[in-house]
Amino acid sequence: MIWLGIDTANSPLAVAIVKDGKIVAAETRNMKVNHSASVMPAIEDIIKKAGLSPSDIDAIAVSQGPGSYTGVRIGVTVAKTLAWTLQIPLAGVSSLKVLAANAGIYQGLVCSVIDARRENVYGGVYNSAHQLESVIDDGHYSMASLLEKLKEIGQPVLFVGQDVDVFWQQIKQQLGELATRAPYTFDLPSAGQLIYLAEQVELPAVEDTHNFVPTYCRLVEAEANWLKEQKEQKR
Amino acid sequence: MGEFIMENIYILGIESSCDETAASVVKNGTEIVSNVVASQIESHKRFGGVVPEIASRHHVEQITVVIEEALKQANIQPADLNAVCVTEGPGLVGALLIGINAAKAFSFAHGLPLIGVHHIAGHIYANALVQPMEFPLLALVVSGGHTELVLMKEDGNFELIGETRDDAAGEAYDKVARVLNIPYPGGPQIDRLAHESDGEVDFPRVWLEPDSYDFSFSGLKSAVINYKHNADQRGEAINPMHVAKGFQDSVVEVLTAKTLRAARQYNVKQVIAAGGVSANKGLRDALTATFNKEGIPFYVPPLKLCTDNAAMIAAAGTSMFKAGKRSDLALNGRPGLELLSWNK
Ligand SMILES: Nc1ncnc2c1ncn2[C@@H]1O[C@H](COP(=O)(O)OP(=O)(O)OP(=O)(O)O)[C@@H](O)[C@H]1O
Numbered sequence: 001m002i003w004l005g006i007d008t009a010n011s012p013l014a015v016a017i018v019k020d021g022k023i024v025a026a027e028t029r030n031m032k033v034n035h036s037a038s039v040m041p042a043i044e045d046i047i048k049k050a051g052l053s054p055s056d057i058d059a060i061a062v063s064q065g066p067g068s069y070t071g072v073r074i075g076v077t078v079a080k081t082l083a084w085t086l087q088i089p090l091a092g093v094s095s096l097k098v099l100a101a102n103a104g105i106y107q108g109l110v111c112s113v114i115d116a117r118r119e120n121v122y123g124g125v126y127n128s129a130h131q132l133e134s135v136i137d138d139g140h141y142s143m144a145s146l147l148e149k150l151k152e153i154g155q156p157v158l159f160v161g162q163d164v165d166v167f168w169q170q171i172k173q174q175l176g177e178l179a180t181r182a183p184y185t186f187d188l189p190s191a192g193q194l195i196y197l198a199e200q201v202e203l204p205a206v207e208d209t210h211n212f213v214p215t216y217c218r219l220v221e222a223e224a225n226w227l228k229e230q231k232e233q234k235r
Numbered sequence: 236m237g238e239f240i241m242e243n244i245y246i247l248g249i250e251s252s253c254d255e256t257a258a259s260v261v262k263n264g265t266e267i268v269s270n271v272v273a274s275q276i277e278s279h280k281r282f283g284g285v286v287p288e289i290a291s292r293h294h295v296e297q298i299t300v301v302i303e304e305a306l307k308q309a310n311i312q313p314a315d316l317n318a319v320c321v322t323e324g325p326g327l328v329g330a331l332l333i334g335i336n337a338a339k340a341f342s343f344a345h346g347l348p349l350i351g352v353h354h355i356a357g358h359i360y361a362n363a364l365v366q367p368m369e370f371p372l373l374a375l376v377v378s379g380g381h382t383e384l385v386l387m388k389e390d391g392n393f394e395l396i397g398e399t400r401d402d403a404a405g406e407a408y409d410k411v412a413r414v415l416n417i418p419y420p421g422g423p424q425i426d427r428l429a430h431e432s433d434g435e436v437d438f439p440r441v442w443l444e445p446d447s448y449d450f451s452f453s454g455l456k457s458a459v460i461n462y463k464h465n466a467d468q469r470g471e472a473i474n475p476m477h478v479a480k481g482f483q484d485s486v487v488e489v490l491t492a493k494t495l496r497a498a499r500q501y502n503v504k505q506v507i508a509a510g511g512v513s514a515n516k517g518l519r520d521a522l523t524a525t526f527n528k529e530g531i532p533f534y535v536p537p538l539k540l541c542t543d544n545a546a547m548i549a550a551a552g553t554s555m556f557k558a559g560k561r562s563d564l565a566l567n568g569r570p571g572l573e574l575l576s577w578n579k
């Protein structure tokens with residue numbers, strides 16, 4: 001069983017090939033990457049390095065979001081097009097869970113954080129003592145409200161993701177000793193972890209590849225405004 | 236040379252530059268084998284125009300569906316294709332990226348050549364799907380984002396001889412429609428109103444310098460806005476039909492006159508119109524009558540080939556394919572892409 005994993009949900013780019021439970025090749029880049037220009041060359045390269053051709057791939061795992069709208073869409077578009085046209089199964093995994101998986105051997109709560117600007121984050125909290133069971137659902141939160149929820153839970157939390165730095169002061173202020181910052185080696189998504197998580201779900205994880213879309217966790221701003229206007233008019 | 240066997244060329248075209256997700260299979264650059272378009276107009280209507288993020292989200296939902304449908308209707312396997320052609324630009328960058336990344340993944344999966352195509356080259360080559368193009372040829376490109384006169388001395392060779400200095404014709408149509416409270420997209424409605432009108436408001440014609448082939452529509456647009464504003468101030472109602480006809484006549488007269496002057500100067504064998512606004516009945520009629528009288532063949536594609544579609548991208552792409560043009564997997568969306576000749 002040969003897996004191709006793709007993560008372009010945020011600024012890093014990660015691709016990997018897993019064959020029969022072994023990572024054969026993996027690459028993560030965290031320079032200023034233009035995903036649209038880079039992801040297909042990276043996929044071509046890693047397949048070649050693994051000594052394979054496209055038709056050898058048996059399944060595809062992709063980071064489904066949340067994250068950068070454009071970034072997530074590029075990964076999802078490439079993944080669903082490959083899966084559809086090669087007629088192989090596709091699995092989508094939360095981009096936040098992929099980050100949390102980096103701390104898989106930590107026995108406790110792991111909070112993945114992606115900066116969504118204006119004091120907001122895409123965040124999710126997982127319990128790595130229980131196979132990364134979800135404790136707080138992936139979502140678009142104000143950082144303050146996410147920390148509020150964590151405070152209520154009152155357990156130690158490990159924070160992962162590059163964007164934790166942006167909020168670290170605020171996190172320490174609200175959670176004090178409960179909060180630990182994971183080392184930077186845990187901050188980038190690994191396409192190997194992504195595939196590992198995808199393997200936990202029975203295939204076909206995605207029933208209909210055509211209908212597979214990113215998890216945005218947010219309405220389009222124009223849509224949100226429109227809905228608000230509709231509500232106000234009804235009043 | 237001995238016996239020369241022409242192999243058929245089958246090209247898959249993909250287009251996602253604005254608010255249509257489209258895929259098509261074209262044979263030899265001239266024959267439509269399948270042409271699938273998923274329009275999003277209904278999703279954008281309530282916002283009064285295309286919302287880029289919504290467009291991008293719809294493209295992701297539709298892209299593999301339309302490609303599969305185009306292949307199915309053409310009854311063709313990926314292995315039977317010669318290349319995949321996709322709109323590289325101009326357009327909305329987030330929208331372009333979906334078609335481009337799907338095209339790249341598809342071409343990689345099947346080892347097919349990949350070619351990035353200019354959207355306006357596509358609009359022009361929509362004509363190749365209807366009748367053979369003959370050169371030198373003059374193309375009037377009138378769409379939502381473009382108003383241009385393009386001279387083609389030969390296949391794959393473009394010389395921009397005039398363009399709008401402000402609003403595109405389609406943009407002016409849509410803005411005037413808004414002034415008249417006509418829902419988006421207003422172009423077709425104004426066209427209809429103009430035809431049913433029994434009178435017209437006199438609006439200016441903007442000619443610019445005597446020898447210029449450039450256009451300007453923002454002054455005309457402002458004249459319409461002022462006319463409405465003045466009427467509002469006097470508490471008078473305007474007659475939307477008369478405004479529509481006055482506006483349309485001004486646009487059509489300028490477009491037609493400049494196209495005629497250019498056709499004469501460059502001694503062209505064929506004049507074609509392309510782009511969404513060439514669906515305009517007033518414009519089609521005026522150009523047809525003018526060039527009939529002039530004795531120069533004039534063509535405009537049927538309506539469904541005037542607006543965005545992927546058959547036109549495949550048609551232009553076929554000419555590029557024959558000229559040996561290829562893109563690599565680093566192909567990216569280029570919202571401001573310039574129209575460059577592939578045959579110099
Ligand atoms: N009958 C008509 N009369 C006038 N304008 C029309 C008519 N039908 C469509 N249009 C206009 O055509 C435009 C859409 O054309 P098209 O789809 O070619 O543009 P686009 O693809 O958005 O822009 P571009 O091709 O420049 O990127 C809109 O502005 C619309 O109002």
Ligand SMILES: [Mg+2]
Pocket residue numbers: 354358378379510511542543
């Ligand atoms: Mg167009």
